[in-house]
Amino acid sequence: MTLTPTQVWVLILGCAALTALIKAFGPVLLGGRQLPPWFTRVIVLMAPTLLCALVVTSVFASGRSWSVGAHTVGVGVAALMLWRRCSLVLCVVVAVLVTAGLRAI
């Protein structure tokens, strides 16, 4: 089943509106005031937690199941390079080449 052009527009505008609302929620509700120290400690830990969750779900999961593949190896190589402080663009290029190379075999 493919969507009609009108349905696609509804989808795009709906997604844009929801994304804007979600991004505005925190700043509108909590902005412009000093928050207590415990709040700050939670915020500081938020970044590593969210980012690690994004990484592991994009490397070790596909939809609703665990899965690994050529991209897992590609990202693994890039992870080592990032750790050794190589540039992000170089790491991405290597990850793509390794992944594509493994799939070509």
Added chain:
Amino acid sequence: MAVAAARGRDDGARAAFRRGLRLGVPFAVVAFLLSLSFGVLARQAGFSVVQAVTTSVIVFAGSAQFAMLSVITVGGGIPAALTAASLMNARFLAMGVALAPSLPGGPLKRAAQGQAVVDSSWALANRGDGTFDRWLLFGTTLPQYLTWTLGSVVGAVFGDALSDTHRLGLDAIYPVFFLSLLIAELRDPASRWAAVGGGLIALALVPISPPGIPILAASTVALVGLARRSS
């Protein structure tokens, strides 16, 4: 809009904005490649060139755009696609809450500034003490917005030549992008343990919840910050 407001402000803001622009460049290069693969996949999912590009211009949230596409590609309806996109975006709730105290102005102005948040700019603008450098955030986002738009144009127009993004290994870009941000965040043992905990919770929830929820649930690990009584 943010750029215009910068005019005439103090030099600190301008310097931070310029520093953000520089920091944003490598992420902008990667964003171009990601957005290019979005353009290709959007055309395959039945979007016109104009629709694919418009999506990137007005949504400007990579994971939500990919989530929405993957739902309609497998035959899901509009409500399911919007739900998947919003769940992927749910992390911006947490990011927005974190950023909120660092944004001045009335509710409307804060809402507008909040639109500039993308994963990389949020992480880079994080001073690590609970506050954010908003001009650095705007600066880091700008080049990514430009290349995100440009990438979709190229992907949507030349999609036929690049039709198999899986075979080309383009799906490896997204995790590396986030990994580079994660590594910069692992400053102290507390951050490392929070990262490990968040990763484990997310993985554990993958088989039993819709995509997006594992990531939002992982953010609850940050609540251990409540227990740490630092003096």
